Amino acid sequence: MNKKRALFLFLTVILVMGLFAGCGGDSDNGGNGGGEAPTEVKIGINYELSGEVATYGQACKDGILMAFDEINAAGGVNGMQIVPVVVDNKSESAEATSLATKLMTQEDVVACLGPATSGNFMATIPVAMQNSIPVISASATADKGVTTDASGNVNEYVFRLCFNDSFQGVTMASFAKNNLNATKAVIIQDKSSDYGQGLADNFTATFEAAGGTIVAHEGYVAKDKDFNSILTSIKAKDFDVIFVPGYYQEAGLIIKQARDLGIDAPILGADGFDSPVLLELAGEEALNDVYFSNHYSSLDEDPLVLEFIDGFKAKYNSDPNAFHALGYDLGKFIADAIERAGAVDPEAVKDALASTKGFVGVTGSFDMGEDHNPIKAAVVIGLENGAQASSVKVDPQ
Amino acid sequence: MDQFIQQMVNGISLGSIYALIALGYTMVYGIIKLINFAHGDVYMIGAYIGFAATTYAQLGFFPALIISMASCAVLGMVIERVAYKPLRASTRIAVLITAIGMSLLLEYVMMFFVGAEVRSYPKLLSSETFHLGNVVINMQQIYIVATAIALMILLQFIVHKTKTGKAMRAVSIDQDAAQLMGIKVDNTISFTFAVGSAFAGAAGVLVGIYYNSIDPLMGIMPGLKAFIAAVFGGIGNIPGAMIGGVTIGIMETLVSGYGNSMYRDAVVFAFLIIILILKPSGLLGKNIREKV
Numbered sequence: 001m002n003k004k005r006a007l008f009l010f011l012t013v014i015l016v017m018g019l020f021a022g023c024g025g026d027s028d029n030g031g032n033g034g035g036e037a038p039t040e041v042k043i044g045i046n047y048e049l050s051g052e053v054a055t056y057g058q059a060c061k062d063g064i065l066m067a068f069d070e071i072n073a074a075g076g077v078n079g080m081q082i083v084p085v086v087v088d089n090k091s092e093s094a095e096a097t098s099l100a101t102k103l104m105t106q107e108d109v110v111a112c113l114g115p116a117t118s119g120n121f122m123a124t125i126p127v128a129m130q131n132s133i134p135v136i137s138a139s140a141t142a143d144k145g146v147t148t149d150a151s152g153n154v155n156e157y158v159f160r161l162c163f164n165d166s167f168q169g170v171t172m173a174s175f176a177k178n179n180l181n182a183t184k185a186v187i188i189q190d191k192s193s194d195y196g197q198g199l200a201d202n203f204t205a206t207f208e209a210a211g212g213t214i215v216a217h218e219g220y221v222a223k224d225k226d227f228n229s230i231l232t233s234i235k236a237k238d239f240d241v242i243f244v245p246g247y248y249q250e251a252g253l254i255i256k257q258a259r260d261l262g263i264d265a266p267i268l269g270a271d272g273f274d275s276p277v278l279l280e281l282a283g284e285e286a287l288n289d290v291y292f293s294n295h296y297s298s299l300d301e302d303p304l305v306l307e308f309i310d311g312f313k314a315k316y317n318s319d320p321n322a323f324h325a326l327g328y329d330l331g332k333f334i335a336d337a338i339e340r341a342g343a344v345d346p347e348a349v350k351d352a353l354a355s356t357k358g359f360v361g362v363t364g365s366f367d368m369g370e371d372h373n374p375i376k377a378a379v380v381i382g383l384e385n386g387a388q389a390s391s392v393k394v395d396p397q
Numbered sequence: 398m399d400q401f402i403q404q405m406v407n408g409i410s411l412g413s414i415y416a417l418i419a420l421g422y423t424m425v426y427g428i429i430k431l432i433n434f435a436h437g438d439v440y441m442i443g444a445y446i447g448f449a450a451t452t453y454a455q456l457g458f459f460p461a462l463i464i465s466m467a468s469c470a471v472l473g474m475v476i477e478r479v480a481y482k483p484l485r486a487s488t489r490i491a492v493l494i495t496a497i498g499m500s501l502l503l504e505y506v507m508m509f510f511v512g513a514e515v516r517s518y519p520k521l522l523s524s525e526t527f528h529l530g531n532v533v534i535n536m537q538q539i540y541i542v543a544t545a546i547a548l549m550i551l552l553q554f555i556v557h558k559t560k561t562g563k564a565m566r567a568v569s570i571d572q573d574a575a576q577l578m579g580i581k582v583d584n585t586i587s588f589t590f591a592v593g594s595a596f597a598g599a600a601g602v603l604v605g606i607y608y609n610s611i612d613p614l615m616g617i618m619p620g621l622k623a624f625i626a627a628v629f630g631g632i633g634n635i636p637g638a639m640i641g642g643v644t645i646g647i648m649e650t651l652v653s654g655y656g657n658s659m660y661r662d663a664v665v666f667a668f669l670i671i672i673l674i675l676k677p678s679g680l681l682g683k684n685i686r687e688k689v
Contacts, residue, residue: 223615
């Protein structure tokens with residue numbers, strides 16, 4: 001009995017101490033938030049820094065921090081220094097939600113950037129709507145559920161900086177028709193993702209409307225490795241191009257196995273192809289006559305792009321990819337909106353984001369559309385021996 | 398016709414890999430009546446060992462294959478000693494659940510160490526292709542089938558012509574009687590795990606080279622398919638596992654080549670259900686009455 005009582009007392013003491021410790025921490029945070037003239041502005045950076053899609057998250061974060069460093073070095077936004085609050089959501093949507101809540105309720109951020117993938121980004125949308133703090137993603141391309149809700153209403157506090165999947169499907173269909181003079185296409189689609197479905201639907205609609213025909217429509221699921229049987233059966237058909245709406249893990253294998261079987265037709269895809277792993281999986285010889293839509297091309301000769309590439313190489317000692325470029329633009333974009341808002345107030349920043357006109361970035365210049373999607377052009381990149389060899393800009397209709 | 402032959406070539410290469418994995422399932426089942434669900438993950442680890450040997454140590458195909466087979470053999474024995482041997486007197490369901498736990502453990506420990514992203518093998522075998530009419534056969538397919546056949550002949554030799562093989566057969570028929578005859582049952586079981594795991598390791602390296610893509614969860618699907626192959630051939634029966642593997646490979650290829658590629662897995666698993674209903678002992682399995 002005595003022992004039990006002693007244990008109970010001990011646990012109570014620990015619990016009470018814990019409560020006090022918690023209170024202390026809270027009041028500290030509160031103290032930081034106050035102050036008369038703000039000298040700094042906090043921005044949440046909620047990205048996939050580890051886990052499955054860490055390459056996307058890391059790249060975006062590096063791009064954003066590069067932009068912030070440049071802005072801070074040049075005197076900041078309206079005299080305030082930008083303070084990024086970086087958190088890692090481990091590529092999990094539940095974690096993304098709880099970190100967004102933490103950033104918005106405890107860190108007093110004026111806006112949250114990220115996550116990189118549509119699924120994780122969507123998980124933070126309810127939090128943004130509840131706390132009336134804007135969230136912006138540079139790379140969430142899903143058609144549905146991002147900037148508009150299920151019934152098609154615009155999510156007031158949600159913005160993105162990239163075109164969506166349907167636009168990529170449309171772009172690749174018009175590219176196949178106009179630039180490659182294709183009239184017959186085969187689709188090999190990733191049936192296990194919304195991404196593959198959205199791309200395939202829009203490609204089919206645009207390609208058929210332009211007078212083309214889809215000769216065959218095959219499907220696979222993520223993690224498949226053997227495509228020889230599908231490819232053997234389409235090899236016997238008459239077609240001009242193959243469209244592969246999917247991610248690089250499987251696309252790399254499809255390209256390799258197609259070329260091994262002697263299929264030389266051009267292979268088209270979307271931004272899911274943009275990874276150095278594609279080259280590792282498919283090999284140099286196979287990556288000829290491969291085209292994919294993307295947000296940015298390192299072949300672009302725009303002085304702004306060249307300056308970005310040089311700056312990036314100086315800072316990180318490597319070549320930037322599209323996610324770095326999107327992250328960089330996102331950093332500049334939020335700073336621009338805070339500057340135009342003229343106050344460190346999420347509401348004013350939201351209005352400034354929504355009324356963006358003629359923002360000039362590395363991934364193209366755009367106006368913010370009424371549905372909070374930017375109206376911007378896509379780039380179609382052509383690969384030769386595994387290297388980016390050509391880029392064509394396709395403007396939105 | 399060309400297309401059909403081409404599909405057969407594809408199916409046989411895929412099937413040889415299933416057959417190599419199925420052998421491990423069937424041998425282990427034959428000897429201790431355990432469906433070793435961790436077997437597909439041994440195959441995955443074999444692929445990673447081959448990856449390390451070729452990428453970091455820059456070894457060629459044969460040294461990598463041998464290193465991977467040897468390491469997997471050791472891994473197989475360790476798994477048996479650590480996870481299954483202490484449970485040998487327990488119910489079969491307890492060991493089966495342990496096997497599933499072992500499988501998840503291997504998957505996520507690997508994921509912790511190597512990350513979840515896919516990796517690709519360096520180029521080891523020439524991707525030279527041979528054209529027979531319109532049928533294309535590449536060097537890697539020839540290597541896969543040749544390695545599989547060589548290993549299966551070796552296995553037949555071990556099981557039927559060596560003393561250890563005789564011991565394996567004796568233990569699989571009656572463990573207690575074998576022990577009374579002076580056979581070291583524990584060593585024989587260890588050896589069976591070693592051989593089965595080595596074959597899985599070989600399959601891992603072959604897949605790494607052929608498909609050029611490995612990841613920590615790559616063992617799940619081929620593991621299940623190989624299990625179906627083993628059941629189809631008659632679980633516990635070695636030639637049955639080979640026939641089963643090749644059959645499943647060809648079946649998958651024909652379904653996605655001539656039917657709809659989305660139904661491929663569904664057809665294979667439906668096939669498992671049909672076998673279990675119509676001929677539970679499998680193609681070459683014998684109907685043995687359970688002793689009560």
